[in-house]
Amino acid sequence: MSGxxxxxxxxxxxxxLFSFISTAYGLSGVYKExxxxxxxxxxxxxxxxxxxxxxxxxxTLPAVSGGKVSLSSYRGKKHVVISFVPAAWTPICSDQWPxxxxxxxxxxxxxxxxxxxxxxNIPTLYAWTIQMGELWxxxxxxxxxHGEVADRYGVLRSDGVAERAxxxxxxxxxxxxxxxxxxxxxxxxxxxxxxxxxxNHAYPR
Amino acid sequence: xxxxxxxxxxxxxxxxxxxxxxxxxxxxxxxRDDTPTAINxxxxxxxxxxxxxxxxGTGHFNISQIKAPVVIVEVFSMYCPxxxxxxxxxxxxxxxxxxxxxVKDKIKLIGIGAxxxxxxxxxxxxxxxIPFPLFADKDYSVHKALGEVRTPYFMGIKNNKDGTYxxxxxxxxxxxxxxxxxxxxxKLSGL
Numbered sequence: 530m531s532g533x534x535x536x537x538x539x540x541x542x543x544x545x546l547f548s549f550i551s552t553a554y555g556l557s558g559v560y561k562e563x564x565x566x567x568x569x570x571x572x573x574x575x576x577x578x579x580x581x582x583x584x585x586x587x588x589t590l591p592a593v594s595g596g597k598v599s600l601s602s603y604r605g606k607k608h609v610v611i612s613f614v615p616a617a618w619t620p621i622c623s624d625q626w627p628x629x630x631x632x633x634x635x636x637x638x639x640x641x642x643x644x645x646x647x648x649x650n651i652p653t654l655y656a657w658t659i660q661m662g663e664l665w666x667x668x669x670x671x672x673x674x675h676g677e678v679a680d681r682y683g684v685l686r687s688d689g690v691a692e693r694a695x696x697x698x699x700x701x702x703x704x705x706x707x708x709x710x711x712x713x714x715x716x717x718x719x720x721x722x723x724x725x726x727x728x729n730h731a732y733p734r
Numbered sequence: 735x736x737x738x739x740x741x742x743x744x745x746x747x748x749x750x751x752x753x754x755x756x757x758x759x760x761x762x763x764x765x766r767d768d769t770p771t772a773i774n775x776x777x778x779x780x781x782x783x784x785x786x787x788x789x790x791g792t793g794h795f796n797i798s799q800i801k802a803p804v805v806i807v808e809v810f811s812m813y814c815p816x817x818x819x820x821x822x823x824x825x826x827x828x829x830x831x832x833x834x835x836x837v838k839d840k841i842k843l844i845g846i847g848a849x850x851x852x853x854x855x856x857x858x859x860x861x862x863x864i865p866f867p868l869f870a871d872k873d874y875s876v877h878k879a880l881g882e883v884r885t886p887y888f889m890g891i892k893n894n895k896d897g898t899y900x901x902x903x904x905x906x907x908x909x910x911x912x913x914x915x916x917x918x919x920x921k922l923s924g925l
Binding site: 624627630715717718 | 814
């Protein structure tokens with residue numbers, strides 16, 4: 530058998546095997562592969578600038594849904610849970626807000642709203658959050674000046690992303706709860722809701 | 735010549751794992767046969783859930799102890815948008831099983847909340863009015879035993895009369911159509 534023929538036979542076999550692989554690979558394509566694995570990160574990489582009892586710093590940031598949202602617009606009306614998450618398209622961030630998205634009733638019951646913030650730009654946030662279904666809370670972009678709000682809240686990490694942090698501010702604009710969480714872990718929902726209930730019950734009517 | 739081809743082929747096949755993508759393994763995870771006995775869950779406190787699963791007392795049970803020829807296990811998370819979206823169809827699956835006198839007592843459905851606390855599982859149950867037993871897996875131990883599958887994930891287990899069992903279905907992805915899914919479960923389990 531000539532070397533040429535031999536090569537041809539091998540190529541045919543190789544091609545057959547390859548088509549099998551690509552079919553199997555194609556099946557998995559149903560499940561999107563868009564999440565970037567960040568690995569284990571330093572749990573916390575910022576210096577606190579705020580503490581419970583401080584007046585909450587105001588901000589005005591562009592929202593994914595259009596327009597701008599100012600924290601002060603909720604003053605005297607709602608308690609506000611501010612959820613900073615590190616970055617779009619990363620593992621834990623990508624499920625934290627979808628979880629909050631099914632508990633609007635708990636926020637309503639506690640006279641509270643939720644604001645989500647990352648340092649990503651609007652187009653990135655749009656592409657990312659559209660995967661989560663329709664969100665009932667505003668998602669704001671702290672992209673430019675980069676991480677300016679995160680920095681004022683003491684949750685901007687040295688690599689330019691935000692911490693996974695939760696702040697609860699009451700209707701008077703006083704910070705009542707801070708959880709700068711281990712960036713690698715999702716905050717326990719029960720703890721957040723218990724804190725929110727405590728703040729709402731203690732608030733003078 | 736044939737020897738040469740076989741050598742080339744051997745080299746080629748040896749490269750297979752490089753081309754294999756982890757996602758492929760994740761979409762149809764191969765489950766070890768002893769996995770159902772390795773998954774220990776607390777016996778539900780709600781009496782109707784205990785009777786649904788044919789369990790009594792307190793403590794823990796493993797999936798192979800559920801008194802039914804077929805057990806369908808969903809691994810979900812209250813944080814997973816696909817699981818949220820799919821919840822009504824999974825509820826429908828439960829209802830068509832319960833409404834069918836032929837399969838009613840033969841197929842049982844349970845859900846395990848990967849990385850979810852009991853509180854988070856309750857939030858999911860209430861939000862979607864889930865009628866079948868759900869279990870928390872806060873420390874991801876069940877999730878790890880199943881090879882850290884993505885959610886939603888479904889596993890089908892056939893409990894045989896002689897005490898043996900077999901995993902007949904293991905796949906990432908939700909229930910697209912409840913009736914077709916049930917039909918597939920009946921076919922694959924040989925029920």
